[in-house]
Amino acid sequence: MTYIRICIATAVMFFSTFLFGPVAEAGHCTQAGAAGNYGFTLTGWLLLPTGAIPAAAVGRANVDAKGNVTGAEARSVGGGYADETFSGSLSINSDCTGSMTLNFFEVGQPVRTSVLSIVFVDNLQELRMVQKSLTLPNGATIPVVITADAKRIVTED
Numbered sequence: 001m002t003y004i005r006i007c008i009a010t011a012v013m014f015f016s017t018f019l020f021g022p023v024a025e026a027g028h029c030t031q032a033g034a035a036g037n038y039g040f041t042l043t044g045w046l047l048l049p050t051g052a053i054p055a056a057a058v059g060r061a062n063v064d065a066k067g068n069v070t071g072a073e074a075r076s077v078g079g080g081y082a083d084e085t086f087s088g089s090l091s092i093n094s095d096c097t098g099s100m101t102l103n104f105f106e107v108g109q110p111v112r113t114s115v116l117s118i119v120f121v122d123n124l125q126e127l128r129m130v131q132k133s134l135t136l137p138n139g140a141t142i143p144v145v146i147t148a149d150a151k152r153i154v155t156e157d
Contacts, residue, residue: 029096032065033124037153044131044146046077053078055146060153063090069102082106096120100129110137116148125152 042057059073067090074083088102100116116129131146 029092029094029120029124031067031090031092034067034090034092034120035063035065037062038127038150039153040073040127040148040150042073042075042146042148044144046134047143047145055144057148061086061150067091069100073104084111090118092118092120096124099132112136126150 038061040057040059040061042055042059044055045052046055055075055077057073057075059071059075061069061071063069068087069090070085070087072083072085074081084104084106086102086104088100090098090100092098096119098118098120100118102114102116103110104112104114113133113135115132117132118127118129120127127148127150129148129150131144131148134142134144134146136142
C-alpha cells in the first residue's frame with residue numbers, strides 16, 4: 001500500500017511539473033522585450049458572399065518598446081497584387097499572448113483595419129497570429145480565416 005502511494009505521489013509531482021511548469025515561468029514577456037524587426041508570412045481566405053478568396057502576403061514589421069508597429073507587405077488577394085504599408089499597435093501580456101491592431105494603406109489611402117490575436121514563442125523570437133477581424137474604410141466587415149507567422153530579424157552591427 002505504501003509503495004502504491006509513493007508511486008502515485010511521484011507520478012502526480014512529475015505530471016504537475018510537466019503540465020504546470022510553464023505557468024511558473026509566465027510573466028517573462030514584456031512590451032519592451034517584444035521590440036524589434038520581424039519578417040512575416042500570411043496565408044488564408046477572405047469569405048465573401050460569392051465564395052472564398054485566397055490571400056497571401058510577405059513583409060517586414062518594426063515594433064518599438066511602446067508597442068507601436070510599422071511596416072510594409074507585398075500581398076496577393078485572389079490573384080490581385082499590391083504593395084501596402086501599415087501602422088498600428090501591439091499589446092502584449094506577461095503570458096506572451098496579446099493583440100495587434102493594424103491600419104493598412106495603398107499609396108497612402110486606407111484600405112482596411114485588421115485586428116489579430118497573437119502569441120510570442122521561442123523566447124520572443126517568433127510570433128504566431130490569427131486574424132480576428134477585417135474592417136474596410138466604409139465600416140463593412142469581411143469574415144476571414146487568416147494566420148501569420150513572424151520571426152525576429154537578427155542583424156549584425
